[in-house]
Amino acid sequence: MTILLGLILLFTAAAVTLVGTVLHVGGTQGFPFGVEVGIVGMIGLGLVRGDVGRRTASRRLRRVSERYQDETSEAVRDRDRLAGELQAERTHLPAPLIDTLVAPLVDTLVAPVDAFDGDGSGR
Numbered sequence: 574m575t576i577l578l579g580l581i582l583l584f585t586a587a588a589v590t591l592v593g594t595v596l597h598v599g600g601t602q603g604f605p606f607g608v609e610v611g612i613v614g615m616i617g618l619g620l621v622r623g624d625v626g627r628r629t630a631s632r633r634l635r636r637v638s639e640r641y642q643d644e645t646s647e648a649v650r651d652r653d654r655l656a657g658e659l660q661a662e663r664t665h666l667p668a669p670l671i672d673t674l675v676a677p678l679v680d681t682l683v684a685p686v687d688a689f690d691g692d693g694s695g696r
Contacts, residue, residue, distance in 0.1 A: 575624040582617025586610050 589610050593603070 575620050579617045579620030579622075579624065582613055583621065584617075586614030586617060590614075 590607075593606060593610070
């Protein structure tokens with residue numbers, strides 16, 4: 574709709590300019606008339622260019638959004654596949670081997686309880 578209005582203003586300004594030059598509108602009335610026609614033409618051109626720019630930006634944004642959505646779904650599939658592989662490995666390892674591999678990691682990641690005074694303040 575905005576493009577249509579812009580084109581109407583642009584073509585109207587062009588037609589008025591053409592009629593003005595053919596009829597030789599001149600003298601003191603010609604300059605203000607030309608300024609007014611130029612303003613109307615610029616408004617029409619601005620409406621056309623603005624709407625085309627918005628549509629182009631919208632298409633570009635849609636393409637980028639679809640690409641990121643594809644990458645996200647691929648990452649989710651990879652995460653689910655790796656989680657399944659990890660779960661399969663955990664079910665196949667014997668319990669003493671899990672304790673041997675995991676216990677040292679847990680001890681290094683969890684702060685010892687005696688590091689606090691008992692009330693949890695750390696003083």
